[in-house]
Every structure is written in C-alpha cells, then in structure tokens.
Amino acid sequence: MAEARKIGGQNSRNGSGRNNDRRNNTQQRNRPSTTNKNQVVFFDYRDERKLKRFINEQGKIIPRRITGLTAKEQRLLTQSIKWARHLAIIPFVSDQIK
Amino acid sequence: MGKTVHELYETTVVIDGNLDDEATQAVIEKVKTLISSLGGEIKNITDNGRKKLAYKIGKLSIGYYVHIEFTAPPTAIAELERQYRLNEQIIRFLTIILDKPLLDIRERVLKYGSAQATAVPEAGRPESQPA
Numbered sequence: 001m002a003e004a005r006k007i008g009g010q011n012s013r014n015g016s017g018r019n020n021d022r023r024n025n026t027q028q029r030n031r032p033s034t035t036n037k038n039q040v041v042f043f044d045y046r047d048e049r050k051l052k053r054f055i056n057e058q059g060k061i062i063p064r065r066i067t068g069l070t071a072k073e074q075r076l077l078t079q080s081i082k083w084a085r086h087l088a089i090i091p092f093v094s095d096q097i098k
Numbered sequence: 099m100g101k102t103v104h105e106l107y108e109t110t111v112v113i114d115g116n117l118d119d120e121a122t123q124a125v126i127e128k129v130k131t132l133i134s135s136l137g138g139e140i141k142n143i144t145d146n147g148r149k150k151l152a153y154k155i156g157k158l159s160i161g162y163y164v165h166i167e168f169t170a171p172p173t174a175i176a177e178l179e180r181q182y183r184l185n186e187q188i189i190r191f192l193t194i195i196l197d198k199p200l201l202d203i204r205e206r207v208l209k210y211g212s213a214q215a216t217a218v219p220e221a222g223r224p225e226s227q228p229a
Contacts, residue, residue, distance in 0.1 A: 043203065043207075044207050046146070086192060087112055087163075087190050088112065088161060091153050
C-alpha cells in the first residue's frame with residue numbers, strides 16, 4: 001500500500017497510464033473475494049448475530065476495505081452498530097479485553 | 099394545508115428485565131397509549147423479549163426489548179422521549195426514522211436472512227449466543 005502510494009505520487013505529474021495501472025492493481029488486491037455483486041450483504045441493528053460479522057473480537061467496526069461494502073452500506077452499518085451499542089445489544093468494548 | 103406530515107419512526111425501548119411479565123406488559127401498554135395520544139399510529143410491534151445486555155446498565159444485566167414502528171408528526175418525538183426519561187422502568191430507548199435505505203436493507207434481511215441460519219428472533223426466547 002505504502003509503496004503504491006509513493007509511486008503514484010511520483011508519477012502524478014507525468015504519464016497517467018502507469019498510475020492507473022498501479023491503482024487498478026491495488027484495488028484488485030484489496031478487494032475481498034466475498035464482494036461479488038450478487039452477494040447480498042445485510043445487517044440489522046436489532047440483531048446481535050447480524051452485526052457480529054462486522055465487528056472484531058474487541059468490538060471494533062471492521063473497515064470497509066475488509067468488509068467490502070459500498071460506501072453507502074458502510075455508512076448505514078456504522079450507524080447501525082452505534083445504535084446497537086447504545087441499546088446494549090453489542091458491547092462498546094468486549095469483555096475479553098476489559 | 100394545515101395537516102402535518104407524518105413520518106415513519108421506529109422506537110426501541112429497553113425495559114428493566116427484572117420486572118415480572120405483568121409489569122413489563124403494563125410498561126409496553128403505557129408506551130403504546132402514549133404514542134397514540136400524541137397523534138401517532140402504531141404499525142408494527144416486534145417483541146424480542148428478555149435479552150442479556152452486552153454491558154451492565156446501572157446494576158441491571160437483563161433487558162426486555164420491544165421495537166415499535168409507528169407514524170407520527172415530528173413534534174411528537176420530543177414529548178415521547180421526555181416521557182421515556184421520566185419512566186424509571188425504561189432503561190434505554192432509541193427512536194429513529196425508518197428511511198428508505200434502512201427499509202431496503204431490512205427487506206434484504208427478510209429475503210436472505212434465513213439462508214444464513216439466523217432465523218427471525220422469536221419473542222421470549224432467551225438469547226444464547228454461540229461463541
């Protein structure tokens with residue numbers, strides 16, 4: 001990631017072709033395999049089990065680069081997780097860590 | 099055109115889980131009458147029953163979860179939440195607007211959710227979370 005960004009920065013002035021190649025590469029590498037277009041993602045702030053997939057053991061929200069959600073979905077997810085935390089459906093910080 | 103626009107809301111109430119069933123039902127009934135008295139119209143009620151709280155609230159570790167969908171004029175919400183705060187049996191509450199994206203994703207849950215071995219939670223079932 002860091003390397004790609006550095007090279008991109010150097011090349012940003014001249015030829016954009018290589019830059020694009022590089023960006024495509026990183027995107028391919030980062031995109032999780034689960035993110036097929038026909039794969040349906042869902043979650044519900046009222047159900048713990050439907051949110052468990054999107055938080056790690058600590059209770060942190062998993063970033064979009066891992067979940068593979070669209071920006072819209074991730075925004076809704078973040079909001080849902082925060083609602084669920086408020087309602088004590090999922091923990092702010094997991095018990096194992098405390 | 100004095101008619102106010104009613105919006106679709108969902109309110110979640112977490113009731114003290116140590117209350118007996120009768121007292122719990124009384125609280126739910128109270129909330130329902132409150133909503134209607136504020137000009138709201140109840141659409142749907144999801145009673146998820148007692149669940150273990152993910153963390154302690156005060157000294158409580160069990161809560162009774164009720165989700166109520168209703169339409170109401172926006173001005174009713176402030177009063178509704180004020181009444182929630184006055185009620186000591188209600189330990190947590192959340193009122194959200196059910197907008198399009200939220201309803202969309204809920205539809206998806208209904209459509210595909212059962213495929214993932216997570217059935218729609220039944221009322222009153224104790225929450226046993228697999229590790």
